[in-house]
Each structure stands twice: as C-alpha cells, then as structure tokens.
Amino acid sequence: GQQVMQIPQYQHVQEGEDFTTYCNSSTTLSNIQWYKQRPGGHPVFLIQLVKSGEVKKQKRLTFQFGEAKKNSSLHITATQTTDVGTYFCAGQWGKLVFGAGTILRVKS
Amino acid sequence: NAGVTQTPKFQVLKTGQSMTLQCAQDMNHEYMSWYRQDPGMGLRLIHYSVGAGITDQGEVPNGYNVSRSTTEDFPLRLLSAAPSQTSVYFCASSPGGGGTYEQYFGPGTRLTVT
Numbered sequence: 415g416q417q418v419m420q421i422p423q424y425q426h427v428q429e430g431e432d433f434t435t436y437c438n439s440s441t442t443l444s445n446i447q448w449y450k451q452r453p454g455g456h457p458v459f460l461i462q463l464v465k466s467g468e469v470k471k472q473k474r475l476t477f478q479f480g481e482a483k484k485n486s487s488l489h490i491t492a493t494q495t496t497d498v499g500t501y502f503c504a505g506q507w508g509k510l511v512f513g514a515g516t517i518l519r520v521k522s
Numbered sequence: 523n524a525g526v527t528q529t530p531k532f533q534v535l536k537t538g539q540s541m542t543l544q545c546a547q548d549m550n551h552e553y554m555s556w557y558r559q560d561p562g563m564g565l566r567l568i569h570y571s572v573g574a575g576i577t578d579q580g581e582v583p584n585g586y587n588v589s590r591s592t593t594e595d596f597p598l599r600l601l602s603a604a605p606s607q608t609s610v611y612f613c614a615s616s617p618g619g620g621g622t623y624e625q626y627f628g629p630g631t632r633l634t635v636t
Contacts, residue, residue, distance in 0.1 A: 449625075506622065510567070511567075512566070514564040
C-alpha cells in the first residue's frame with residue numbers, strides 16, 4: 415500500500431536554531447497535510463498543500479510541496495520552546511496516510 | 523462547540539475483555555475515522571465512515587468493529603482485547619472524506635491491555 419516516509423525520526427536543537435523535517439512518497443500524491451502534536455496532546459492540523467511546487471508560510475513555518483508532488487518539507491526558522499512536539503505529514507491517496515512523525519525537542 | 527469528544531481518557535483491560543471507545547462530534551461532519559498511535563509508527567487508520575450507516579476498513583481493522591447509526595457518534599468496539607492493542611486511540615472527523623479536508627482530532631483514549 416501507499417507509504418509516506420518521514421525523516422528524521424528525532425531532532426534535538428538549541429533554541430534559535432532552524433529545523434526541517436522531510437516527507438517522501440514513492441508515488442504521486444493528490445495533496446499533503448501537516449499536523450503538529452504537542453506532548454500528551456492530539457494532532458492539530460497545520461496546513462494542506464495541493465499544487466505542484468507550492469510554498470506556504472505561517473509565521474516562522476515554511477511548507478513546501480515538491481514539483482513532482484512526491485515530497486514535502488516543513489522548515490521552522492529560529493525555533494522556540496513552544497515548537498516542541500511531533501510533526502506529522504499525511505499523504506492523500508483517497509485516504510490519508512500518515513508518516514511516522516518527527517519528534518522535535520528544543521533546548522533553551 | 524465541543525468539537526470531537528472521546529471517552530474514556532484512560533482504560534486498562536485484561537486480555538479477552540471487550541469494550542467500546544466512544545467518539546462524538548458536534549460539527550455535523552460526514553466523515554469520521556479511528557486511528558491508533560504507537561511509538562515510531564505514526565497514526566494508522568483502523569476504520570472510517572463517510573456518513574451515517576456507511577463504514578469501511580482502514581489499514582489495521584482486525585480485532586475492531588465500528589458502526590455509525592448517527593452523524594454525531596462513531597463508537598469503536600474491541601471484541602476480545604489483546605496486549606497488541608495497547609495503544610493511544612484517536613477519533614477524528616472532517617467535513618468530507620478522502621483526505622481532502624483537515625481532520626479534527628479528539629483528545630484520545632490511552633488503552634492498556636494486560
């Protein structure tokens with residue numbers, strides 16, 4: 415079945431450093447969604463990307479969708495302690511398939 | 523709006539016991555789904571429903587049963603609990619299916635099977 419590979423599995427950064435997580439699929443995606451889950455919480459929708467090459471920004475977060483619609487990335491500029499949590503991508507092939515997530519820890 | 527609610531928040535079962543995890547939403551969403559979350563494996567789809575009276579299997583349906591008699595409620599039944607079903611269970615709803623719309627997640631049920 416369809417799979418979405420997400421890397422890295424875990425990243426520990428110093429506050430103020432940048433962070434990037436990547437999502438890859440072997441087949442073309444219809445769209446891709448990104449979610450954030452705080453420790454002990456539930457996933458919360460961040461954004462959806464639909465168009466090839468699309469780039470969207472939310473304050474310090476930048477989301478990209480690859481030209482071939484097979485990969486995506488989430489970049490956080492100048493991380494803050496409030497950014498800690500797990501970031502999931504979810505690819506759409508009729509149903510949503512979630513990646514394993516990237517756990518972000520921020521040292522202050 | 524309460525959004526998506528789930529009960530109970532925590533549950534401990536013995537192997538072989540059955541139970542129902544409750545999920546309700548007050549957003550009039552047609553699409554509802556159940557996921558389980560295990561360390562390092564992301565969220566895996568168990569069952570989903572595109573409307574009242576319609577359900578279908580997801581990625582990991584074995585050992586679970588669902589029904590959708592109303593738009594608001596989507597309970598998940600564990601038929602005979604096994605230690606492999608120890609997990610965190612999330613219910614989600616969205617205005618439509620197929621991953622086209624954002625999903626709203628409930629707070630989760632943490633289940634331990636001994």
